[in-house]
Amino acid sequence: MPTDQSGQRPRALLLESIHDDAAFTLREAGFDVERVAGALGQDALLDRLDGVQLLGLRSNTQLTASVVERAPALVAIGAFCIGTNQIDLTAASSAGVAVFNAPFSNTRSVVELALSEVIALTRRLTDKNADMHAGRWDKSAIGSHEVRGRRLGIIGYGNIGSQLSVLAESLGMSVLFYDSADKLALGNARRCGTLEELLAEADVVTLHVDGRQGNSDLFGEAQFARMRPGSIFLNLSRGFVVDHGALRRHIENGHLAGAAVDVFPVEPKTRGEEFVSELRGLPNVILTPHVGGSTEEAQQDIGAFVAGKLREYARSGTTTLSVNLPPVALPPTPGTQRLLLLHRNTPGVLAAVNGVLAEHGINVEGQVLGTRGPLGYALTDVGGLQDDEVLKALEAMPETLRLRVLT
Ligand SMILES: NC(=O)c1ccc[n+]([C@@H]2O[C@H](COP(=O)([O-])OP(=O)(O)OC[C@H]3O[C@@H](n4cnc5c(N)ncnc54)[C@H](O)[C@@H]3O)[C@@H](O)[C@H]2O)c1
Numbered sequence: 001m002p003t004d005q006s007g008q009r010p011r012a013l014l015l016e017s018i019h020d021d022a023a024f025t026l027r028e029a030g031f032d033v034e035r036v037a038g039a040l041g042q043d044a045l046l047d048r049l050d051g052v053q054l055l056g057l058r059s060n061t062q063l064t065a066s067v068v069e070r071a072p073a074l075v076a077i078g079a080f081c082i083g084t085n086q087i088d089l090t091a092a093s094s095a096g097v098a099v100f101n102a103p104f105s106n107t108r109s110v111v112e113l114a115l116s117e118v119i120a121l122t123r124r125l126t127d128k129n130a131d132m133h134a135g136r137w138d139k140s141a142i143g144s145h146e147v148r149g150r151r152l153g154i155i156g157y158g159n160i161g162s163q164l165s166v167l168a169e170s171l172g173m174s175v176l177f178y179d180s181a182d183k184l185a186l187g188n189a190r191r192c193g194t195l196e197e198l199l200a201e202a203d204v205v206t207l208h209v210d211g212r213q214g215n216s217d218l219f220g221e222a223q224f225a226r227m228r229p230g231s232i233f234l235n236l237s238r239g240f241v242v243d244h245g246a247l248r249r250h251i252e253n254g255h256l257a258g259a260a261v262d263v264f265p266v267e268p269k270t271r272g273e274e275f276v277s278e279l280r281g282l283p284n285v286i287l288t289p290h291v292g293g294s295t296e297e298a299q300q301d302i303g304a305f306v307a308g309k310l311r312e313y314a315r316s317g318t319t320t321l322s323v324n325l326p327p328v329a330l331p332p333t334p335g336t337q338r339l340l341l342l343h344r345n346t347p348g349v350l351a352a353v354n355g356v357l358a359e360h361g362i363n364v365e366g367q368v369l370g371t372r373g374p375l376g377y378a379l380t381d382v383g384g385l386q387d388d389e390v391l392k393a394l395e396a397m398p399e400t401l402r403l404r405v406l407t
Pocket residue numbers: 082103106107110155156157158159160161178179180181183208209210211212215218236237238262263290291292293294
């Protein structure tokens with residue numbers, strides 16, 4: 001069971017109906033776990049955070065600097081989702097609070113939705129379905145194709161794009177991709193040197209770029225115009241990347257045969273709010289409410305993944321894949337105590353730490369340092385740590401942001 005200096009049983013607070021697996025993992029690791037079904041406002045959150053070491057949330061809880069600064073027991077936050085915009089990461093870092101998320105847990109779900117849409121659009125299932133519901137029986141094969149042998153153009157060959165590449169090849173598609181970074185081409189996929197080269201060749205163009213600011217309006221009139229006549233367009237990445245007015249024009253004038261869009265520049269905040277978009281009412285266009293990553297499997301994986309990261313951080317100080325702290329891991333040294341020192345990244349901190357330890361006759365049994373921008377993070381395994389003087393001296397160092405001890 002993880003314990004800190006106080007030797008108290010640690011507490012975790014999980015908000016927003018986080019998957020049961022997360023509570024299970026943390027209870028197994030020795031935490032008292034409290035659960036809240038919804039998000040909490042600032043005041044209610046502050047009340048509940050009193051004495052809580054681990055906080056789990058999803059996208060509807062805003063964790064401001066003011067809350068982080070007034071929750072001194074907090075040591076780590078788990079964002080049980082992909083994005084971490086809802087958390088003031090700078091404040092968390094300054095307070096020495098580690099933040100973890102689940103960057104890959106819903107990758108497969110997005111890929112499966114994209115593939116199903118590629119097949120549905122290529123086969124014009126949306127039109128057939130609409131006809132049948134309207135009482136029209138049309139067995140025509142015109143405009144319906146197999147995906148086998150067609151060229152899939154993937155823009156953004158990261159976690160999602162590269163997995164889509166592998167599965168699309170297994171369906172017999174030939175894959176082209178364009179990525180602004182150097183990426184290993186998987187299987188028989190072919191890298192395109194420019195976006196234009198991809199657009200000129202692909203029968204299906206699918207966007208999987210990340211949400212960096214420079215990608216705003218990445219895909220507009222000029223890019224749609226360069227796509228092959230009769231081709232299909234998908235966007236399951238970010239809404240602001242695509243000009244929807246231009247997409248509408250290219251569907252209406254018949255240049256594109258279909259489209260699937262899962263993400264929008266402005267999305268309703270609640271279930272009851274009307275969805276407003278220029279793309280409503282178009283033929284062979286599949287619209288989905290940002291559900292690319294929303295499957296029960298992904299939720300379960302997110303629960304287990306993030307809870308696992310929180311547990312490892314609590315047990316050993318490991319920050320691998322942390323969103324904000326330097327990545328550091330150190331195998332445990334038997335019979336030692338571990339000092340976790342988050343500090344300002346300035347020269348000589350490690351020497352100063354070891355100087356304090358040496359002054360008190362304490363031997364360093366294992367040590368590792370990682371840095372990330374203005375932050376440094378050192379794990380030090382020591383034997384024979386008995387008096388508080390050492391901890392007071394380390395805490396008093398001007399570079400120290402937060403010191404914790406694991407026994
Ligand atoms: N629809 C959903 O529910 C859902 C779920 C998960 C992720 N996403 C979104 O999917 C996107 C991809 O996710 P990921 O995990 O694969 O991200 P990733 O960071 O692993 O991959 C993104 C790739 O895009 C490349 N890239 C960025 N800008 C580019 C540009 N202008 N031109 C070419 N390449 C560019 C990057 O180099 C990187 O390889 C993200 O925008 C993410 O937010 C959506």
